[in-house]
Amino acid sequence: MTVIHRVRGVDVPYTERIDHVRNLVTYVCASGLPDGIPEQAAAVTVLDGATPVHGAVRDLAARFGTPERIVALHEFDLFAAAELRAEFDIPGDRAEYVTRFRDKLTMAQAVAARNVSVPAFRAAPDLSSVAEFAAASGFPIIVKPRFGAGSRDVVKLNSEADLAALPDLASEPFLVQEFCPDEVGAIDGVWTGSQLGPWRASKYLGTCLDFANDAESLGYVEVDDPALTGTLTEFAESVLCALSPGVPTVFHLEFFVGGDGDSPRVQFLEVAARACGGQTTHMWREVHRYDLLGAAVDIQLGRTPATAPLTDGEVVAELLIHPPVTPPCRVVDVHWAVPEAYAPYHCSIPQVGSVITETFGYADIGAAFRIRGKSTAEVLESVRRTVAGFRMMCTALDSPVAVAVA
Numbered sequence: 001m002t003v004i005h006r007v008r009g010v011d012v013p014y015t016e017r018i019d020h021v022r023n024l025v026t027y028v029c030a031s032g033l034p035d036g037i038p039e040q041a042a043a044v045t046v047l048d049g050a051t052p053v054h055g056a057v058r059d060l061a062a063r064f065g066t067p068e069r070i071v072a073l074h075e076f077d078l079f080a081a082a083e084l085r086a087e088f089d090i091p092g093d094r095a096e097y098v099t100r101f102r103d104k105l106t107m108a109q110a111v112a113a114r115n116v117s118v119p120a121f122r123a124a125p126d127l128s129s130v131a132e133f134a135a136a137s138g139f140p141i142i143v144k145p146r147f148g149a150g151s152r153d154v155v156k157l158n159s160e161a162d163l164a165a166l167p168d169l170a171s172e173p174f175l176v177q178e179f180c181p182d183e184v185g186a187i188d189g190v191w192t193g194s195q196l197g198p199w200r201a202s203k204y205l206g207t208c209l210d211f212a213n214d215a216e217s218l219g220y221v222e223v224d225d226p227a228l229t230g231t232l233t234e235f236a237e238s239v240l241c242a243l244s245p246g247v248p249t250v251f252h253l254e255f256f257v258g259g260d261g262d263s264p265r266v267q268f269l270e271v272a273a274r275a276c277g278g279q280t281t282h283m284w285r286e287v288h289r290y291d292l293l294g295a296a297v298d299i300q301l302g303r304t305p306a307t308a309p310l311t312d313g314e315v316v317a318e319l320l321i322h323p324p325v326t327p328p329c330r331v332v333d334v335h336w337a338v339p340e341a342y343a344p345y346h347c348s349i350p351q352v353g354s355v356i357t358e359t360f361g362y363a364d365i366g367a368a369f370r371i372r373g374k375s376t377a378e379v380l381e382s383v384r385r386t387v388a389g390f391r392m393m394c395t396a397l398d399s400p401v402a403v404a405v406a
Contacts, residue, residue, distance in 0.1 A: 001301075002060055004053050004072040004081060005037060006030040009363025010281050010293060012073065014038050017297040026060040026067070028053050053080050061088065071300045073293065075149050075274050078102060091302055093247070093273075100243045101273035104146045104175050107243060108268070114242040116235065117267040119256070124176035126169055133176045134160070140179040145172055149272070150360060180267060182258035186220065187232060188276050188284075190295050190305055191240045193248045197307030198290050201232045203257070205319070205383060216324070218362075219383055221317035224376045228257065228264045235266045243271065248305060250296040252276040278362035279318040279370050282346070287316050287372050317379045319344070319369040319386055320362060325394040327356045333393040342385040344369040355397070367392060 003014060005027050018025055020040035027037050027044045037044050042064060045056040061067060066088050072081035078098045085092040099106050105123055112118045120137055123146075124130050134141050134157065143166060144154040153167050156179060167174075189199025205219035223229065236253055244251075252272045259265035275281050275292040284292050288310045295305035323329050331350045338344075348368040350356055358364045369386055373379040 001069040001071065002026045002028065002057055002067040004028045004057070004070065004074070004077045005033060006049070006053075006072075006074040006077055007036075007277075008033060009277065010275075012036060012297065013291060013294045014297070015040070016291075017294055017301065024064055026064055028056045028060070053077060054084060057084050066090065069301050071297055073274060073296055073300075075102070075272055078273065092300060097244075097247065098273070101249075101271060102147050103173075104144065104148075104270055105173070106146075107271060108175075108177075110242045111239050111268045114238050116238050116242070117265075119180045119267060120178040121175055124169060124174040127163065127166060130157075130166065130169070130176045131160075131163060134163075137178045142177045142179050143167075143169075144175055144177070146175050147173065150277075150362070152360065180256045180269075182256040182265070182267070184269065185223070185255050185257050186276065187236050187251075187253040187255070188280055188292070189236075189251065190292070190307060191244055191249050191251055192304075192307050193244065193246045194241075196233065196236060196240075197305065198288070198310045199236065200288070200310065200316075201229055202317075205317075217319060217321045217387060219317060219319040221371075221376055221379050221383060222315045224315055231264050231266055235268075239268060239271060244273070248299050249273045250275050250292050250299065250305075278320060279346075279368055283316040283318065283370050283372070286346075286370070287314050288312050314372050314374065315376050315379045317371040317383050319371065319383055320365060321367040321369075321387075321390060321392065323350075323356050323366050323392060323394040325396050327359050328397050329394040330355050330397060331392060331394050333391075335391040336389060338382075338385050338389040342382040344371045344382065344386055346370040350392070356394070 001023060015038045020038055024042045027041050029037055029044055029046050031046050031048050043060060047056055070081045070084055070092060072078060079095060082093050082095040082098045086094055100110060108118050108121050122133055124143055130143060140156055140158045142156055183203055185201060185203040187199055187201045190197035200222050202220040202222045206217055239253060254269035256267040256269055257264050275296055281292050284290050289312060298305045331352055331354050334349055334352055371379050371382045373382060
């Protein structure tokens with residue numbers, strides 16, 4: 001079998017899920033990530049992040065034979081893996097299925113057809129289509145790539161004058177959508193093909209869009225409000241029945257939530273057929289005692305993942321803090337003082353003198369914290385204390401002037 005390994009910031013349990021002695025396992029790996037490849041790998045091909053994987057997989061197949069399975073966990077590799085499965089005529093997800101989770105227009109249409117509430121949307125092939133949509137719906141509006149991820153090239157337009165700031169709509173397919181001012185949250189978990197397996201819902205602290213545009217911090221905290229989780233159960237089942245009937249998947253489902261206390265109003269944002277990035281998979285292993293990445297590997301190998309509900313009863317939160325200077329930048333000072341009772345259980349803080357280079361995504365982007373507690377309120381207080389007690393001073397590599405996160 002062949003594994004396409006291009007996920008950063010996580011430890012994928014390849015040796016736990018794949019017997020590398022009884023199976024001949026080859027890898028296609030992104031440069032900078034070979035440490036995640038088991039020593040027992042039969043062969044490893046290293047590519048830079050922008051190189052398509054098709055040729056490398058074909059070369060490995062020519063050397064070692066047609067793979068029985070292809071495993072790919074990075075969102076940008078799902079289409080390639082699907083195309084290669086069809087080419088080799090081997091089991092696994094095909095492009096038609098992957099499209100439902102990669103094309104934001106297709107997923108919104110499928111979910112809306114299931115009577116799930118979705119902010120108004122349409123395809124945005126050109127400027128006139130965006131202008132017409134804005135004239136009908138009013139500003140603000142959101143324009144985003146249909147096949148994007150991580151808030152890449154997503155823009156919010158607040159007035160007609162902002163139409164000049166649109167990206168090149170001819171460069172790739174785009175979607176225009178009514179702006180929703182409600183809070184944003186996410187559900188992470190496992191779908192069996194017919195019902196929810198283990199899952200948790202969270203509310204974001206900040207937004208991915210703001211974080212991608214240099215907001216200082218981004219986080220989320222799991223919610224323990226029974227009224228909201230009850231509504232989200234029905235919501236998630238409707239979405240996944242629309243997109244993945246009869247097909248199990250690990251998923252990351254984002255939603256808008258508004259309304260009053262006992263009657264939350266939930267609307268669909270988008271969904272991905274993969275585990276969440278950042279600190280999520282770590283906290284699921286360490287606190288919830290469930291391996292989302294292991295379940296994703298199992299599914300792509302044709303196995304049934306563990307589907308028992310989570311029973312640990314704890315709430316977790318993630319906090320990411322950007323450097324105050326756009327990378328690449330050097331860390332020149334760090335100060336962190338949080339009372340022990342409120343301290344995160346794990347911290348990843350760049351050392352003084354280190355250089356931060358990442359500008360996209362949620363791995364190695366700055367400082368990262370994992371927080372746990374017995375309730376949402378308790379964990380939120382720990383997040384607040386951590387933000388208040390953390391300072392990181394950085395300087396641009398070509399400048400002697402240091403700037404601090406305040």
